[in-house]
Amino acid sequence: MGKFYIDDQEVNFEPGQNVLQAALKAGINAPYFCYHEALGSAGACRMCTMELEPTKEGENSRLVVTCLQAAQDGQRYRLNKGIGDHVRQGVVEYYMTRHPHDCPVCDEAGDCQLQDMTILSHHTYRRFKGAKRTYMDQPMGPLIYNTANRCITCYRCTRFYQDYALGDDFGVYASGNRTTFRRSEEGHFDSPFSGNLIDVCPTGTFTDKVFRRKFSRTWQLEKNESICGHCSVGCHTEPGGRDNSLRRVHPFPNTKVNAHFICDRGRFGEHFSEANDRPLSAQINGVVVDNQKALDHIKDILTKSAGRIGILSSPDEDVSCHYALANIAEHFNGLFSPFVMPQTEDRTAAALALSRNTPSLTDIETADGAIIVGALTETAPMMDLAVRQLIKAGKTVHMLHASPTLLADIVRKQHPDQIHQAAPKNWAQIISSFDASHEAEEMGPNLFANLDTGKRIIILGVAVEMDIASMHALHDLCQAFENKQLTVQLGFALNGANATGSAMISAQYPSKQLLDAVRKKEIDTLMVCGADPFGFGAADWLPAREHIKQLIVFDNVNSPTLQIADVILPHATWSERRGISINYEGRIQGFNHAYQRAGTLTAVNLATALIGISANNFYEQQHNNIETLTGLNELHYNGCQCLNLHTQFEGRAEANQVSIDTNKDSVQVVRLTWHGGSNKASYATALASIKPWKDNIIYLHPDTAKRLQLNAETKLKLGNPTNANDNPINRSGMDQAFPIILNDNVAVDCLALTRTTLHHVGHLVNAIIPIDKLSIIAKEG
Amino acid sequence: MDKILSRNFHHPHPLNIDEYQQAGGYRSLDSIIGQPRKELLATLKNSGLRGCGGAGFSTGLKWSFKAPDAPHPVYLVVNLDEAEPGSFKDRQVLYRDPHTIIEGVIASSYILEADKAFIFIRGEYRKGAQGLEAAVNEAKAAGLLGYNIRNSGWNLEIDVHLSAGRYICGEETALLNAIEGYRANPRAKPPFPIAKGLWGSPTIVNNVETICHVPFILHKGIEWFQNQGTNGAYGSHIFQVSGPVKNPGFFELPLGTTAREIIYEHAGGLLEGRELIGFLPGGASTQFMLPKDLDIPMHWDGPPTVGARLGTGGIIVMDDSLCPIDFMINLMQFFTRESCGFCTPCRDGLPFVKYQLEKFETGEADMTDIDTLRELCDIIYPNTFCAFAPGALMPIKSGMDKFETLFHQHIDNHGCTHPSHTPSTDAINNKVDC
Amino acid sequence: MYKLIQEIFGGFIVTLKHAFRPRDTIQYPEQRKARSERFRGRIVLTKDPDGQERCVSCYLCSSVCPVDCIDIQGTEDENERRYPAKFDINFSRCILCGLCEEACPTLAIQLTQDYEFCSTNREKLLYHKEDLLIDGTGKHPDYSFYHHAGVPIKGKAIGDNPDEQKPVDVYTNLP
CATH class of the missing domain: 3.10.20.740 (Ubiquitin-like (UB roll))
Structure with missing residues (x-):
């Protein structure tokens, strides 16, 4: 001081x-x-x-x-x-001896630190009239555009990419005044955080290729601070839109969640709102109508079907959306649920109930050790970036995973003994063995043996991959570490940006109730908002389709559910509306629209049209509801307040403890995902084009292949999936046989499939298939 | 004067360890190993030995900066990355008498309590490095390296490290980065290598010639060492002369010998019909000295009286067969290429300086260009990350002062009128290189 | 009395004098007054000496326009050369101040000497790109922006400009 x-x-x-x-x-x-x-x-x-x-x-x-x-x-x-001014002018003049005459055609102009510093230093006239050095540009994939001539060799890109984000496919080449920064070979970046090169670069060397296609100068963009809607971390972003379209997304520097960076999923995934097939107008039975007509039609339907209505939302939609839809459901004596699958709801609620002193991203970066369970990079990439700071500081990080994950690749480089690969059915057992008080275990001996007392460990689990038993095991592990005088913080990466908010509301509106009503044919009118019950991973819902007479879909992506809808309403995205999101820590964050998309509606608009509540009344009511539910007086939405997860979700970790399958003759289906794939982001064309996994393929470990006697000449049929009542589900893919690809990073006894493939075959994530149900078929030809 | 480094050069081949010991080698270790380190360090400090790598910093003082309770491991790094143009003294002892180096390393490491010594050799000296490595193995076999050397309780390992190239590796922190396997960019100081050097441990970096002097000073005493010099200087030094002289080469002479003696007596004077215009006293990154400065004694305090510095003692002679501005452009060509590229004033400012100089040669310069060139030198000099660019600008700055009329002539004559000037020396419109 | 007559007739004489002086009136539209070269008349978009559009949709003209009468949406063609997909000028707002011409770094937008483009229909005064683009180079016959910029276009690779070196070879080990 x-x-x-x-x-x-x-x-x-x-x-x-x-x-x-x-x-x-x-x-x-x-x-x-x-x-x-x-x-x-x-x-x-x-x-x-x-x-x-x-x-x-x-x-x-x-x-x-x-x-x-x-x-x-x-x-x-x-x-x-x-003389400082003189010296600094000199520095800018040296840059100008080689900086190209590009400002009018450069994406960065107007937002360029070199321009700003040139003006700040009062440099005006370049005395150097010699030849400028040039470089060939390197193609860097569909997301980032490279113009190497503009580089001022500040080394920020390589300091970010290698030193901060621990990537290794990009670095500095040559020396002297021919120094340049490029990938070792052409192609897109491997790191999930490569988009930050765009912000970190002070000139227009690395620019946003997706923005370039719909270019606009930054001072013309309508910008606002918003919350990213693609994972449960809830980073602060700044979407910029113009003329009814999203142009770019930048991080919004803040001290609450993500400081300076965002991941590629948040940056490029938000462009799902620009997909060519996004529903932007209302439709009734395939005919485009104006919004008012569609709303009248829906009001008509709901009035006639009162008492037999179900409204389904998803953890990807925010709290205001849920409340508005819940109000509509109650008005028409219907049921509402913010979760599609009871399984997901239970897991999410259990994870929140079992969280202990949930670590923020800053807490993760400054801890003394970590245990990560599940594919963290692919579920909450910014959490991975925080863990990488731990790895960089040389702290011990243990990983337990079943499907390939980028974080494991990084830890494996230096400490292969800290990686544990196992099928999720065995995780509860393995986690218990991490307990420092157990000795002579075959897995995980005293993990943090050389840590002094008072040090802090963080444990992060991916809720959607874990069963409740393993979540309990993690919770018990916390206790064991605390007995050794270590401070422990336990948090879970959830699926869906507003999973916490959804779980909070689902206490009053459980999804099991809605699903049962549908199965019992008590519901024949279904409104779906932002969810995909007849698309991905919802094998339980498809049999119910024939009982639904009217399917109303209120969404902003051309999902499989939307494609079979009777009535379609266009929904505004998070960048285009206001809302409230609660992240994995219970942090309550409000956001407001950055730009507006003409012709789209919000759930609050729906509530106004269908049940007559004014927007102001709605928001007042919502505010009171949240205050009551959370017990927070003086509720703010600025991200400074967190729910007390323990009290909020008390008692919700006991439900449905699935017994652990110790049957050795079974394999487990695991979800194969990647850092750019969230429910919405998978519709962003540029980002989706670099998806690393192929659909309709089964990835498995060479040992598993050997055990099942599979090779490049064979294909695997997974057999009929069954639902919770053990009834077979008819899916189009159940008779299909899939070729295999060997991958060392898939755990043994696991079959890794992408979401699309899972949807195709109808199996649920973490489904266990007895080996005798699998059939091996020889490839033709 | 007793020869130190070149005492065994008259042998037809480098001495192996037996021959070396017969010729009196390694005897100094008797009076070093086992003696109290504090006393040895005090002796070294009082002797007045200064570093021979160019900076001329008192070696004893430098070594005394190491904290007595410094954590181990402690490293000694010997800088044999002799890339300075005009300097070729270290090469001689590497190729012709490697055991002298090893003796110096052992003595220095003992005083510093170093656990490992790296000898960093310029990449082009590959064969010399191989010879040195063989010599190290011989020393190891003879028990002079390894564990508990001569029952002193102290261990030493020597690692002969071959550089991958580049002049900047001669800068001490860039050298450390190179040994660690990183890009040879210099590091920010503070923290200094003596506190945090190789892999965060205390590290001392010295030139090989300095290291070779250490055992002799401690064995033969301060008085002997101080009598080695002349004109008020202490010790001897290998001077090198290159350029249009009759007998270019290296000469081990007392420190303080005048430049006149070195150039005209030992190096035989300039070639027939040539006239001395100026000379760089210590390699390319030193200032010009004029013929009127020939009688200045070449020791640490001599050249500074005329604004120059001794540097490595590698005298580059410049005669009237070329234009001094062309000479400076040639130097700048070297320096612009060898910049590591980390900081802006060096990476981009030096090519700008070269461009300005070329304008004089091609005749495109006017009076404002002299001011521009001076301004460039003034604002690059204090604003760089390491001492490379200031060194590169030393000949330019002094050239502008000492050959000022020449610059004016170039402006008035619209270009270089020296008979050696050909259009091919114009690099302004040359699309190749910086 | 004499003064009265003097004043009245004096006035008449002045009028008579002026009656036989040469007229300043120009008989428009049969005769037109020549405008200076820097007269600020109707706006055009010019092409460079190679016949390509000069406008690179840098948005500087639309940003400097004091009445916001220019609307641009830029895009790029298959050779990554930027051009305006939409370039609208609302001439009912344009005050012909010439700030856009001053701001333009590629000398694309220029003001001509034509001032005879009024209309009775306000909609007709909204000029689109096809109404603004001309085939010539306008006032600057020799300037092509891309021959000074560092970005490549069809026919000019990186390093081809007179003030550029050839691209650095990043794979060489030489200094």
């Missing part, structure tokens, strides 16, 4: 800060290029040079780079007076 002076202006600083950091925090326009708050100082650009006045008689003032200078009390710097 102390203060120093820049141009006689007082600047306060905290111990450990450097001069530039303190100056920027105080709001001074100090110039810089290569410094970044998350990436640290490099000292490469020399732009932050300031003159340090002498303290003793007879000494000269000297030039220091403020990003490498630790702030000390009483120092006096000259920024705009003295």
